[in-house]
Amino acid sequence: MEVQDDIRTYIDTLPEPKRSEMQALHELIQALCPGCKLWYQDGRNSDGKTISNPNIGYGSYTIKYANGTTKEAFRIGISANTTGISVYILGLKDKAFLASTYGKALGKGSVTGYCIKFKTLKDINTNVLAAAIRYGFEAGNE
Numbered sequence: 649m650e651v652q653d654d655i656r657t658y659i660d661t662l663p664e665p666k667r668s669e670m671q672a673l674h675e676l677i678q679a680l681c682p683g684c685k686l687w688y689q690d691g692r693n694s695d696g697k698t699i700s701n702p703n704i705g706y707g708s709y710t711i712k713y714a715n716g717t718t719k720e721a722f723r724i725g726i727s728a729n730t731t732g733i734s735v736y737i738l739g740l741k742d743k744a745f746l747a748s749t750y751g752k753a754l755g756k757g758s759v760t761g762y763c764i765k766f767k768t769l770k771d772i773n774t775n776v777l778a779a780a781i782r783y784g785f786e787a788g789n790e
Contacts, residue, residue, distance in 0.1 A: 654688040655704050666728050669769045670704075673726050673733065676778060677706050681785050684708075687722045701727045701734075707785055709739040724784050732767035735777065737784035750780045 659670050678684075687705030691698050705722025712718050725736035737746060743761035751759040753776045757766030764780060766772045 651686045651688050654690070655686065658688065658690075658702050658704065662728055665768065666733070669733060670726065670728055672769065673735070674704060676774070677724055677726070677781060680778060680782050681707055681724075684785075685722075687725075701729050703727045703736070711739070724781055732765060733769075735764040735781065737762055737764070737780060740784065740787055746780060749783075750776050754780075 655674065659667055659674065662670055684707040685705075687703070687708075689700075689703045689705065691700040691702045693699050703722075703725045704727070705725045707723035708720050709723050710718050711721050721738060723738055725734075725738065727734045727736070740746065740762060746761065746764065747759040750764070753773060754764065755766070755773050755776070756771035757764055759765075764777065
C-alpha cells in the first residue's frame with residue numbers, strides 16, 4: 649500500500665489545476681489497465697539529490713541493455729513539470745510510431761519517440777491520449 653500512499657501524497661502536493669489533472673490521468677490509466685503494477689519514483693538518486701521530476705508509473709516491462717543486463721521498468725509514466733504534464737510510453741520498438749499515429753490528432757501538445765507533453769488536459773483530445781496509452785500497454789504484450 650506504500651506506493652499508493654506515495655502517489656496520493658505526490659498528487660496532493662501539486663498546485664491546482666495540475667493536481668486535478670494528474671488525478672484524472674491517474675484514474676484514466678488505472679481504468680485502461682486495472683490492477684497493473686504501480687510505481688512511484690520521487691526523482692532522487694541514491695544520494696538523495698533531485699535528478700528528475702517525480703514519476704508515477706503503471707505496468708512493467710524489461711529493459712534489455714546492450715551488455716546483456718536487464719532491468720524492470722514501468723510501461724506508462726506520468727509526471728508534472730513546470731510547463732505542464734508529460735506522459736511517457738516506454739518500450740516501443742518504433743520510435744516514430746507515437747508521433748506519426750497520434751501527433752496530429754492530439755491537439756496542442758508535442759509527441760516525441762516516447763513522450764507526449766501538453767500544458768493542460770483541455771488543450772488535447774483525451775480520447776487520442778487514451779488510445780496512445782492503450783497502445784503502449786498492448787505493445788508490451790506483443
